[in-house]
Structures are given as structure tokens and as C-alpha cells.
Amino acid sequence: MSLLVARSVTKTFAGITALADVSLDVDEREIVGLIGPNGAGKTTFFNCLLGIVKLDAGTVIFEGRDLARVPTYRRARLGIGRTFQRIELFSGMTPREHFLVAERVRNGRGALWKDILFLGRPSADENARANAMLELLDIASVADRPVESLSLGVGRLVEIGRALMTGPKLVLLDEPSSGLDRQETEGLAVKLRAVQKEQGIAILLVEHDVDFVRSLVERVFVLDFGTLIASGPTSEVFADDAVRRAYLGDLV
């Protein structure tokens, strides 16, 4: 059974059709790519999946459950993690604190009386989980610096780690390579693959860095002007003429 199914998602803004009848599915433990040129509707589609933008038509089903009436933060609790295209971190907090907040939200230690009773200190278990995530992403050396002092590449990893700490089944990555140089992008791909293997999660990757997508993704969907123009195994799709024209530029 597919983990996430989007069926005939349609969205128009003031007469402009941003998404027309877009369908997509992600299986468990699978890395799926969603590519397309700028303005193709990738981010809008993303926002539709997360409930930030309301759909005009279509359904989004996660683990067999229709998400139409589920608010954004609840989707996160159901197991959909995400990162942002323009990096969004909690300013003033350290990476470790980012992970601890996410951990707390996940394990539901949010009640006020628990804070008052236990003085709210992180437990040994919580610290261990945060440390494990810091190790996994290889950012333990900067764990206690405020995020403002970190480079963009590390910031991306903190975002990914924060999403992973909520124990998601699916992580949506919104252009994780944007703003990174070639070397950083390759490092990110290596880490993502390691994380995916270890945590057994599914990833929906929105990208326009073709090499990055190729190195990670088994299956890919291509959007152009709000319509799905191709989908299938990565190698086949990148060989498709329409895709090359719309997106890669006709290099042949």
C-alpha cells in the first residue's frame, strides 16, 4: 500500500492554474523525486500536501487517511516531516535544542504540570536520542552553538534532523540543495541515503538539481506549468524527450 497518495490535486490562484490534476504516490521506504523548472508548481504542491494551502479539488491520503480536514501541525504528528526551501530554524537555539524540542513534541511530554513537577529537564533517554541524531548527521561538534552562527549546509542538516526527531514516516524535502555548493550537495546526498537506510523512512524530494536527484532517487515525477508531464523510474524519465525539452533544455 502506498504511504502517501495525492489524487487529482488542483489549485488555482486568481485565475492562474498552479496545479492541474496532479497525482502522485510515495511508497514506504522509498525516495521519490519531484522535479520541474521554476514556477512549475512544486512548492505549491508541497504546501497542498502539508495543508498550508487549501486544495480546490483532489485528495491527499496518508496511510489510508484523508487529510482534508487535518491542520498542518497535526499532519506533522501523523508522521509527515518537512524541511523548507528557505531555511527555517528557531533563531537563538542550538541544534541540540532543536532536536530536544522536536523530541518533546514527539513523545508528548507537553503537559504543563509535568513541567512544573519535573522541572522540565531533558531525561537521559531524550539526551541519548538527540546525541544519536547529532552523530548520525555528523554535526555533534557544533551541537551547542546558536544556529545563526552555522553555515547554510549545517543549517540544512539541522532542519533535516529536526524533522527526523519527530519520528516521521515520510519526510518532504523542499530543495535541500539550494544555496549549497557542489561539495556540500554531495555530502548531503551521502547523509540522506545513510539516514534513509537507518531510519527506514520515505522521502519526497523536491529539487531542480538534476545530478542530486539522479544520485538519490529511484522514481521521479516531472511537473511543468502545473501539470504532470512524466513519471516513472529515474533513468527512463530523464531519457524522455518531453522532459528534456521542458526542463533540461534540449541538449541533444
Place this chain on the structure above:
Amino acid sequence: MQQLISNILSGMSYGSVYALLAVGLVLTYKTSGIFNLAYGAQAFVAGAVYFDLRVRHGLPIPLAFVVAVFIISPLLGLVLERALFRHLRTASPVARLVTTLALLVAIPQILKLWFGQNPQYGTQGIVPGGDHAYNPFGTVFVSRDDLATIGITIVAVVLLTFLFRYTALGLRMRAVVESPRMTELAGIDADRVSMSAWMLCSVLAGLAGVLLAPLFAAVSEFNYTTLVVVAMSAAVLAGLTSIPVAFAGGLMLGVMGEVVDAYLPTNSVIASNLRPALPFLVLFLVLIFSPSLRNRRELADPLAGVDPPPPPPAASVRSRFLTNGTRGLGVLAGVVVGYYVFFHAASNWRDVAILAAILATIFLSITVITGMAGEICLCIATFAAIGACTTAQLATRFGVSVLLAMVVGAALAALVGALLALPALRLGGIFLSLATLAFALFFENVMVKFDWVGGGALPEPTPRPTFGSVNFDTTSNKSFLVLCLVVLVIVSVVVIAIREGTTGRVLAALGANEPAAASIGISATRARITVFALSAAIAAIGGSLLAMYEGAVNYNPDFVSFQSLFWVVLVVSIGSRTVEGAIQAAIGFAAFQIVVLNEVVPWINNHVQPWYHMGPPPQTLAIILLSLGAFTYAKHPEGVLEYQKRKSLDAAQRGIDWFKRGKDAGHPTSELAGTAPEPLRPASAPGSS
């Protein structure tokens, strides 16, 4: 029918003034990003100057009018813009709000030093014989003042339209209104445009201030500041963006107010209480139901990201040695002062200590809501009043144990806080603050007057509690001081536990980045309700103590809405993020009352007055000085206390390093140097590490 027309016409004259103020508010907001809460205070200045010149000194009307509206008012706008608001362009929305709050508190108090503390009667309008009424249609009366107000407003609006449509300055203002950054890119000095806009807005405020005076028959600060609430409703109705809507809204609210007022039954308690509360109800309803405000956040400066991050709290970076040293010193100072106050000092110092402990408890609610959640709540005093009234009512009328009544009061306030947070949930920043202000004013004008809330004509008496064999009665203020300190310690521990715990972390995350917080499953709704309820409960406990201490619920002056504003300004400028910030704000305020009023003022009287006569120093001296302190907020959003702490920490660290270096030269990495904060620098990329 004639009655209705008459009401509409007199409503038009109110409405004209509201419209002027609303247009000014929108114009200021759009050109400088500042919602000027102190706009009514600016109008008050012009009204007072006009009154002084015209009535007290008998100047001719045109001269007094020109001086008040076209000289003093733009000058005030100029000074405010140059001295304060120009520097707030890139400041946080909270910093802007706090600065205008401080002005709202300080301007009337400063003005009253010169104008006199009491409302002045015998106002005159801008036309001779203003109260002469015309009677053109038989039974419809219109006074000359009404006609003048409507006429002047029409002229002002025509001139404004002309300015915007046909002059270069108007064009620039329209451009700045659209996008200040774009305007600057096009080579226009946005600062200059903003300055002109401030002066223009200030003239509008002045015009409104002068026109308003005859409508109220008295020049009093209260009239101006509450009137602006209506103008705020009109401005909010216009989404703070549309000048025509703001104008129409002001006019409409004025007419509506008069008409509704005329048709409300006059004989019921509810009606007589509702009447003065209409402006606040309208503001509250407009805030909640205006669709343009849904989920609207204030525009932050897109370039704010290039600002350096705020420094971490001093306590989190200092070495263990310094932390322990500071704590030791703090405990020592507390013990010495406590010992002195208990056994040696005059009894009025014990009063200072009690007042400080109670105020600190109330201020901790500001630590929770502003320091932790980043929201400015303008009804802290109202929450305190709810606690005080509940305690008094339960204890006096139902014989409930006073301490139990205090707990019930806190629970009730928490409920009210949560209920208030519910409709205000979709509002952010300034709009949430306005909703809390509207609630405070509503409570003040309606609820308190009910017998079962405020106790009717006399303040509701409140007994001191008894606990087992201990009786905290008035003869033993010592035991009551202990009670207050115990409560303060408990509340402080709770606040610290919450700040360090999940709730604090979640609030910090929400405050730092709401979309990111939602992405990991944090519900802003739940967090905000929690924080409002908690803050209200803490304030209510403090309010109950205050009522017990004074023996009655003295709503005025203890819990009036003005107190909320002043308290917020005070705590925020001292430091709203830490518990000691709240405590020191309270100590400072309580001690100020005694030290300045009992020591400094007599000294001035004896040594300065013979040389320079300046009249008796006002009781509001503390308010003026302390609220002016808030202007430091934009520069030091962490608060004066935290700023000084960081500075002294740096100095101490330098001293220790120097000492260490001297002692073991040749060991560059001493133990302390290792724990000292590292300078922040960009981390290396993960690939290279």
C-alpha cells in the same frame, strides 16, 4: 425622525474627528510601520496647548489655533520621528509597540506637569460662540461647533486628497506607503518622506485634539486616550492600509455611536454600563471579525536576517565560578537586606518589601507572556483585578478561607485568560495587544461597576488570611511579608520550571519561527491558550495579595488599565526574559516610591527650589522617569538588566583572565579560558570537518 437626523448630525461631528485620527493612524502605520498607540496623547498635547493659549491667556482664536495645530503639533511629530521612530524601522514589532506604549504613558504625565493634574473645564471651540445652536429644519439642532468640526474635516480631507494626488511629496508618500525599500531604490530618501509623514500625521492629531475639546467640555487625558480607541477600530477596519476606508469607518462609527446611544434604554444597569464601553466593544468585535486581519502577521523587515543574532543570556555563557559567585552574592545580599528589613529598618521599608514582593509576583506574569511567548498583553492589571475581586467577594460575602479564595481567583482568571485567548487566536502581534487593551477597558467600564465584581460604590473589603495558628493580620506585617515572599518564591520556581521545560521550549520555538514550529507538530493554538491562562493566574495571585495587603480591592488606582500599560513598559525595559528582571523591576519601582519621594524630593525642595522655583514635584515622577527608560528597549531588547549583566560579566571575565595570566604565565589554556564563551564564528562545512 428629527431626533434621528439630529443624532446623525452630532454623530457626524464625532465621526469627523475619529476619521481624522483614523486616517492619521493608517498613514503613520503605512509610512513607518508603527501603530501609534500614543496618537491620542499627541492629540491631547494640541488640545492642552490650545486651551492654555485660548482660555487661560485669552489669545485670539486664529493665533491659538495656528500655534497649537501648525507649530506645536508638527514639532512634536518631528521630534518623535527624529529621536525615536526613525531608529525603529528595523526594530522588532514588539520594540515598536513598547516604544509607543511608553509614549502613551509618558506624554500625558509630562504634559500635566505644565498643564495641571486635573481636567480643565470651560473649553472653547475654534469658532466664537460655539455652543450656539442652529435650528434649520424645525426640531433638528446643530451647534456651531459641530458645523465647524465637520467643515474643517472636509477641508482637511480635500487638502489631503489634493496633496496625495497632485504634489510631488504626496506621490512620494504614496510610494513609500506601497514599498519603502522600492522607494529608496528609486532614489528617494525614505527618511525624509517618513519625517514629513510624521509631521503631517501629527498635524492631523493636533487638529483632532483641538476640535475634540468642545465636544467634551473638558480637556482631560482620559477623553483623548479612550477616543483614540474608536479611531483605532476604524483604522483596524481598514486593515491599517486603506485611507478611504479608515475615513469612512471613522465617520460611520461616530454616527453609529450616537444613534445607538440614543436608542439604548437608559434605565437598566447593563445599558448604563454598556454605554461608555461601546468603543471598546466595537474595537474588540472589529478585531475578531475583521477578515483582513485573519492570520496576518506584522510585516517584518525582509533584511532583518542580516542583523547579527541577539547575544545569548549572560547566565548561559558565564563560567561556573562566576555563576556560583553571583548566586552567592545574591543570596548574601538577600539575607542582609532581609535581616535589616525584618529587625532594624523603619516599618515603611517593610511596606516597600511587601509591595515589591507583590509587584514581582504580578510582573512574573509579564515574564511568562512577553518574555516567553513574545506577546504584549495589555490587560495584566485586569487579570490581577479578577483575582483580587474573586478573593474579596468569596472571603467577605461567603466566608471562604482567604488563601483558598486566592486559589479560586487564580483559577477563574486562568479561565478568563484562556477564553480571551480563544477569539484572539488568529490575531498576531499588535492586533492581539489591541484586543487585550479593549478587554481591559471593557472590564474597567462595565464589569467593575457591577456590585458582584467590584463591590459597588465602595471598594470591596478584603481580609488578611489566616493559616492554622498564624494570623497574617495588619498588626504583624512581618508575617504577611513572609507570606508574600513564599508566594513569590513558589511562583518564581514555577515560572523557571516552565521556561526550562517543554512549554518554554515550545514557546521559544513558536516565537522564533512559527511555520517551522508547525512543521514539527507544535500547535500554536494550544500554546497560546496555555500561556494566557498561566499568565492570568499568576497576575491574579499577585492581585489577591495586593488586595489583602491594602485591606480592600482598590480598583482605582491599583488595577486600572493604565497600570497594565505602565507595568508592561517597566518590566520590558528592565528585562522581561528573566525572573530576576521581574523582581528587580518590582524592587526598583517600590523603592523608587520611598527613596525618591521621601528623600530626593525634600532635598530638591530645600536646595533647588530657593534658586529655581519649579512647583511641587508630582506623584507621577516615577512613572515619567521609568517609562522613559523604555526607549532603551529598541537598542537592548533583552532589557537593561540583561545588558548590564552581560557588560559586567565581560569585565569580570577579563579581570579573571588577566589574574590567571599573571599567576600562571606560560599556560595559555587555563581552566577558565576553556570554559569562557567562544567567539561566534561560522562553523566549517560538514564535508571538511
